[in-house]
Amino acid sequence: SCNREDFPHRVVELMDGFKASKALFTACKLNVFDVLSDSKELSAKEVAKRIKASEEGSTRLLDACVSLGLLERRTHEEDGGLVYSNTEEASRFLVAGGPLSLHGYILHCNELVWPLFTHLECAVREGANQYERAFGKKSEDLFQDAYYKKEEVKLRFMNAMHSIAKVTAKDLATAFDLSMFKTVCDVGGCTGAMAYEFTQVYPNMSITVFDLPQVITMNSRFQAKEPNDRVTFVAGDFFKDPLPKAELYILARILHDWSLEKVHQLLDKLSKECSPGSGVLVCEILLGEDRRGPSRAFLQSLSMTEGAQRSASQYTLLLGQHGFTQTHVKHTNNLLDAMLFLKE
Ligand code: SAM
Numbered sequence: 001s002c003n004r005e006d007f008p009h010r011v012v013e014l015m016d017g018f019k020a021s022k023a024l025f026t027a028c029k030l031n032v033f034d035v036l037s038d039s040k041e042l043s044a045k046e047v048a049k050r051i052k053a054s055e056e057g058s059t060r061l062l063d064a065c066v067s068l069g070l071l072e073r074r075t076h077e078e079d080g081g082l083v084y085s086n087t088e089e090a091s092r093f094l095v096a097g098g099p100l101s102l103h104g105y106i107l108h109c110n111e112l113v114w115p116l117f118t119h120l121e122c123a124v125r126e127g128a129n130q131y132e133r134a135f136g137k138k139s140e141d142l143f144q145d146a147y148y149k150k151e152e153v154k155l156r157f158m159n160a161m162h163s164i165a166k167v168t169a170k171d172l173a174t175a176f177d178l179s180m181f182k183t184v185c186d187v188g189g190c191t192g193a194m195a196y197e198f199t200q201v202y203p204n205m206s207i208t209v210f211d212l213p214q215v216i217t218m219n220s221r222f223q224a225k226e227p228n229d230r231v232t233f234v235a236g237d238f239f240k241d242p243l244p245k246a247e248l249y250i251l252a253r254i255l256h257d258w259s260l261e262k263v264h265q266l267l268d269k270l271s272k273e274c275s276p277g278s279g280v281l282v283c284e285i286l287l288g289e290d291r292r293g294p295s296r297a298f299l300q301s302l303s304m305t306e307g308a309q310r311s312a313s314q315y316t317l318l319l320g321q322h323g324f325t326q327t328h329v330k331h332t333n334n335l336l337d338a339m340l341f342l343k344e
Contacts, residue, residue: 023064025110028103032061033086033094036071041083043076070094093167100167104159111156116303123304130304142257142305148214158215161190162222165252168336169197172252172283175330175338178202181248181279185210187238187270188254191222195231198250206230208244212237238266243273252283252336255315259306263318271322274343280324286337287311296335315339 027033035050036042042050048058062084065071070090076083086095096103116123119130131139131146139145147157172194178184179202186195189209199205209219213235224231234244239262243249249270255263270280285297289311297309310318316326316339324341331337 020068021109022114023061023068024070025106025114027061027065027070028094028096028106029110030061031096032058032065033070033090033103034096036084036086037091037095041076041085043081043083047084102163102167104156104163108156108160113303120302123302128304129306143212144214148212154214155218155221158191158218158222161253162193164335165190165193166197168283168332168334169194170201171332171334172281172336172338173198173201175332176281176328176340178248178279178281178340179204181205181246183246184208184248184250185244185246186250186252187243187266188252189250190215192219192224192231192233193222194250194252196224196228199228199230206232207250208246209233210236210238210244238269243269245273246278248279248281249274250281250283252281255282255307255318256284256300256309257305257307260308263307264321267319267322267324271324271343274324276343278343280319280341280343282315282319282339282341283336284315284339285309285335286315286329286331286339289313312337312339 030051030053032047032051035047039046044059044062045055047062048055051058062071062073066073066084070087072085072087073082074085075081092098092100093102094106095101115134116130119133122133123130129139129142131137131142135146137146146153148154178198182204184195184198184205184207186192186198186207186209188211189195189207190211192209195207195209198207207230209216209231211233216233216235219233236242254266258266274280285294285300287297287309288294291311301309312326312329319326319341323344325344326339326341328340329337330339
């Protein structure tokens with residue numbers, strides 16, 4: 001038998017990591033968690049029928065999901081057959097359409113991130129995004145050239161943003177007391193998911209969601225169940241058009257996407273819009289100051305967009321150059337961390 005120190009547990013786990021990711025993606029894509037949510041418990045044969053897949057393939061996928069802790073399996077009392085059901089985590093986070101569902105984001109990982117990462121070797125050699133190699137098309141601006149050209153791809157991307165925003169928004173809204181800000185603009189606020197959550201937390205807050213016209217025209221598909229007149233939408237390009245006036249600007253997962261030149265362009269514009277005392281809430285994954293983690297941030301940076309992941313002190317320096325002073329930093333333990341800046 002292998003002595004623990006002689007066996008490379010970590011390496012073996014990483015060798016198999018991509019298979020585990022793809023099993024999760026495939027189970028989501030084939031709606032395994034959804035059919036199990038409708039029926040509570042099903043045999044592999046019944047799952048196979050409902051997801052329109054082979055019985056053999058479905059059995060293997062279901063068993064893989066059991067081994068990964070995503071499903072449970074037990075012997076049925078009556079017929080002695082095996083039946084599968086969702087774990088509590090799968091019910092909450094993997095069933096499509098639930099309030100905290102990551103289904104949309106997982107499909108984005110499967111359809112977009114996975115193909116990009118199959119070309120990681122080229123990405124590293126060239127220091128460039130592999131969109132063209134993976135999808136056969138050039139893209140200068142990832143949003144306008146890649147995501148928003150096709151309706152189906154755009155909706156998938158919006159669903160992905162929507163699902164992440166719903167899972168993170170509450171922790172971001174409550175990271176600091178933001179009740180002094182009555183008018184807020186969520187810059188690149190996409191479907192408004194974050195905005196809706198912020199208005200739930202702050203009853204006196206009104207938020208304008210500013211995003212590209214291609215996104216804003218689709219927003220009716222993502223409306224919160226209860227109508228909320230404190231969330232409004234404005235279409236525009238944050239590099240070209242004026243931003244709505246606000247006391248607080250939210251930049252959630254915006255700064256990491258762009259080249260340093262464009263980041264300065266955007267911050268310069270914000271700085272001109274802001275009067276003293278107004279705020280900027282930056283929501284990003286914050287790198288540790290020793291730049292050793294979290295690996296989620298370092299792995300994301302391998303998608304090789306023109307942007308970069310940064311630490312709290314790097315953001316502080318960056319925004320400092322535009323007259324913003326950092327007042328708070330919060331590591332939320334959620335998918336995004338938060339920093340609050342005030343204009344001097
Ligand atoms: N803030 C949202 C969140 O955290 O869930 C969405 C983040 S998503 C990574 C970036 C957003 O910026 C997208 O909704 C995209 O449409 C928007 N965006 C990209 N370029 C833009 C531009 N030039 N003007 C306005 N919005 C833009």
